[in-house]
Amino acid sequence: MKHYDVVIIGTGPAGQKGAIQAAKLGKSVAIVEKQNVLGGAQINTGTIPSKSLREAALHLTGAAQRGNYSGASRAKQKITIHDLIEISSNVIRHEWEVIRGQFERNGVDLIWGTAHFEGPNLLMIQGDGDSQLVTADRFLVSCGTRPAKPADIPFDNDAIFTSDGLLKLERLPKSMIVVGGGVIGTEYASIMATLGVKVTLVEGRHQLLGFLDSEISGAFMYFMRQQGVTLRMGEKVERIEKVEHRNGTVSTLVQATLESGKKLKAETLLYAVGRQGVCGAMGLDNVGITFDDRERLKVDEHYQTNVDHVYAAGDVIGFPALASTSMEQGRRAIAHAFGQDVGNYNTDLFPYGIYAVPEISMVGKTEEQLTQEGVPYEAGVARYEEIARGQILGDRTGMLKMLIHQDSHKILGVHCMGTGATELVHIGQCVMGLDGTAEFFINNVFNFPTLAEAYKVAAYNGLNKLAHV
Secondary structure: OEEEEEEEEOOOHHHHHHHHHHHHOOOOEEEEEOOOOOOHHHHHOOHHHHHHHHHHHHHHHOHHHHHHHHHHHOOOOOOOHHHHHHHHHHHHHHHHHHHHHHHHHOOOEEEEOEEEEEEOOEEEEEOOOOEEEEEEEEEEEOOOEEEOOOOOOOOOOOOEEOHHHHOOOOOOOOEEEEEOOOHHHHHHHHHHHHOOOEEEEEEOOOOOOOOOOHHHHHHHHHHHHHOOOEEEEOOOEEEEEEEEEEEOEEEEEEEEEEOOOOEEEEOEEEEOOOEEEOOOOOOHHHOOOOOOOOOOOOOOOOOEOOOOOEEEOOHHHOOOOOHHHHHHHHHHHHHHHOOOOOOOOOHHHOOEEEOOOOOEEEEEOOHHHHHHHOOOEEEEEEEHHHOHHHHHHOOOOOEEEEEEEOOOOEEEEEEEEOOOHHHHHHHHHHHHHOOOEOHHHHOOOOOOOOOOHHHHHHHHHHHHHHOOO
8 A cells, every 4th residue: 555645636727736736845646537538627628628619710710810801711611520629639638748747757646546535544546447545644635526417407418418518519510509608608609609600698697707897798798699699698497308390301409498488499508507516426524524515625725624634626616616726726735735835825816717709808806896895996998999909910899998096096907808818917917916006007118019008008098087188
């Protein structure tokens, strides 16, 4: 029986970074993976494949350049699901190699199998046809989550599927109902619409992506409608079933019946409402750790569970459940486990990225939050159509909004929509992290032409408003 300083369960972003951090501290490390591939949802079913699919859709349809070149920028007239998945698969294979290489270089033992706690420091790992026991002084649980699949929905991974199943489609459908207007639902709805799929999105709230600044969310909803997406807001699905459809020939369609009585039909349906934890079968009761009804673990500010030697990070602990935050959580959990101080951790400056079409990103406060908190602010806005780089890229819809404190001129929030939004937001994040003001953007030179110029334009716009110019 082998003993380790730490055993990590799950090779997703939290597990990866936790394992490398432990190895850098000179600790003996093992990482356990129950799937037959590395990387968890981030690499195989979530972040990487969905973003790869988005880039493939933008390239093959020419959508990123339509403002300048119209249909002439389309790389392929008839796009197949094979075209899209092939690009994604190449990226995924590369990421597998990168992760495996990192483990090998840092001396991390990779163990394939399903982990089950037999005692506080004893782990059973069940592999294909064999099992082994290992012990450790500390553990990091980073087993992730899976898409929620209610029992009353007839999932078949062909016509009715979750985000995991969408990536396994054998053909590009003509129509799709998307249930759920969260990040996953809106990303895939906009990507499919870009590919020419007739999309209907059903969301129980009256605003998509409710955590966004309402102006950005409103602009995004307008753009989706312009792309042909039908938004059924404030609606809830009562029943999902397959029905026969007669239109000259007999075919099978998916029908979603809404609580309002509306009946929606399409070739396919993507169910994207919530995710479910997977730690319930890990024997955590043998350690004294409890979990909630969605199999999520509760942790403190150091990512420590109620049992001192067991930590948890990533999607399994719930919000914000981002690959970027999971990486840092895993690193910080291991650092704390071995008495390392990793310094300040400003959770107020987490950036959020939505890889929809168009791209959206934000950091800091929204207008609604500042108003609710009684913070005096002004909004400076720059639109891509007034930025030379925006014209060159053919992006007519992009915008950047900067929220400026009326008295100190400090930056309180940055909200972007358009090309490169998830990259552009980090400029504002850095200035906010260093307590900078809007004058920073006025008094510094930016490369020209770049989208970063939008910060200077937004700063002038906001400060001019404050000066009543």
